Amino acid sequence: MLNTIYAPRCGLANTSLSLMKGITLSIPNCRMDEEIQDEFYWEYCFVCYRRDKDKEKMFASRISRALPRATSSVTRSASLRTPLGTSFTKRWNSDDAEKKVKGPVIGIDLGTTNSAVAVMEGQTAKIIENSEGARTTPSVVAFAQDGERLVGVSAKRQAVVNPENTLFATKRLIGRKFTDAEVQRDIKEVPYKIVQHTNGDAWVSARGEKYSPSQIGGFVLQKMKETAEAYLTKTVQNAVVTVPAYFNDSQRQATKDAGQIAGLNVLRVVNEPTAAALAYGLEKDEDKVIAVYDLGGGTFDISVLEIQKGVFEVKSTNGDTHLGGEDFDIHLVRHLVQQFKKDSGIDLSGDRMAIQRIREAAEKAKIELSSSMQTDINLPFITADSSGPKHINQKLSRSQLEKLVDPLITRTIEPVRKALKDANLTAKDIQEVILVGGMTRMPKVSESVKSIFGRDPAKSVNPDEAVAMGAAIQGGVLAGNVTDVLLLDVTPLSLGIETLGGVFTRLINRNTTIPTKKSQIFSTAADFQTAVEIKVYQGERELVRDNKMLGNFQLVGIPPAHRGVPQIEVTFDIDADAIVHVHAKDKSTNKDHSITIASGSGLSDQEIQNMVDDSERYAESDKERKAAIEAANRSDSVLNDTEKALNEFADKLDKTEADGIREKITALREFCRQEPVWRRYCYCC
Structure with missing residues (x-):
């Protein structure tokens, strides 16, 4: 054949x-x-x-x-x-994958604001609806006063009354240090606490407990896993999880950790724009060069791809890992707070509950203004002073919103130009522009894309669902169920090591197709040096101090010699997940040392295992609560039916028997009042 x-x-x-x-x-x-x-x-x-x-x-x-x-x-x-x-x-080789992958492979879009899960049904990817009937699930985790962990819609609903313990947009913290400028900015904008872990990473705190962003992501992934299992009626172990294309190695590794915490075997980490391109181009026969403009809840990516009859080759990628819908919300919240202060003289910036109400109203207004020219923001009893209660009642027009967020939209233009330049293409060479991410529904964003590329973006892809569907398609490829599809992705940032004088020496340039491997010979910088420290960096600046340090290790036992004589071979190997493996070898002695970069800090194996155990304990607790809810519902039905029957047939019952039934009804109601879990769900009280 x-x-x-x-x-x-x-x-x-x-x-x-x-x-x-x-x-x-x-x-x-x-x-x-x-x-x-x-x-x-x-x-x-x-x-x-x-x-x-x-x-x-x-x-x-x-x-x-x-x-x-x-x-x-x-x-x-x-x-x-x-x-x-x-x-x-x-x-x-998908033949190899077919032998190894057992059971269904789901595709998960772990988003900053919302997440989605999909699975292949035959040759078509299908989005799976959650227990609430929605096709996307809020990436929100909350911890209630009684210790219950809430994920998704239930967590988002109670955010106003529990802002300090409701964690959202934690994807923006994943794989980051507490001292990073982006983290320091977020500390001022979120109602929950962002704290520094012992290894310097940014973690979050709720109810006196510290959680890593990977762990919070793991809770969301676990919810996605449960959603898929409920639909498929079987256990799910394997998944393809998406990440922003411009995520660095630390953030990719942290995302894989999140999958492990959720009890998933993450077969592949796929870039979000690439996944969207798979969803767009799977059943299309024509060859095309496309651009995927992905502006989501927390990140922005632009990828240029060439699609040729089943081969999806990424030519270049660029982006900003701290630019998305959350930033649009922050700008609007600031505007509303400043306007209220101007009108009433009251500063709400220190009132977490008020800020959470304003944040939710801002998000709602932003969405409404995508389809209408004006909206009302009404928040009664937002605060009070000696003169009485105060309310927010403001009108917001689309033009006002566009003026507020114009600097954010402008920030997407330069990455697009860089991506086109790296791909050796011009805007005229792009035959189709795909919009991905909820923020691309904003008319001003769509207009900006049209002005850059000189064409209207395609409307054939659902911005909220395309990424999860593409992940499911890649899962089908790895399972051997989808053939004639080959994905060639790239590494988004250059990789190299520190050499004499703090210079960043590149071994692998950005936009190199992965998987890839590259070696280079280095030597000692001083006479009779017996050990060298290999410091691994990722970035595009010429000095290491301006780039991201991924990790370091030492190669010892080098025979003493004059500087420049020893030959030390450093090898970089980037796998299909864009995870970096580094190997150093002294060629004279064959002594070597290698590491898999795990963000230079990240989570230890023991920490991950502890989080897996915690997740399993929560799962057991969730089952108990579910059983309590079902029992409470049954109690409610039984009590209502019994009372109705008692009233209807009271004249046909012996008085002693009727009194005994009433006593049992009262006893069951009293039990519900005394049990905290039942009290929450039992409506008979």
């Missing part, structure tokens, strides 16, 4: 790379001079044929940068070639 395909000048002699189900890239023995091969930039084409009913269809695509640019033969180890081929085969 499939013809053999080959690439004659790639530098990998007699190697086969399994790219997708039924498609193998076969590389014959190349007789080029070794030196020329090593300098050759590995960029190749593959062409194969597949039968579709009685017709032969050409299935062609270019895979560029799938292997890194080789260094010179002096610095490049020949042993690198085999691991590259092997790892590429393992990561992209």
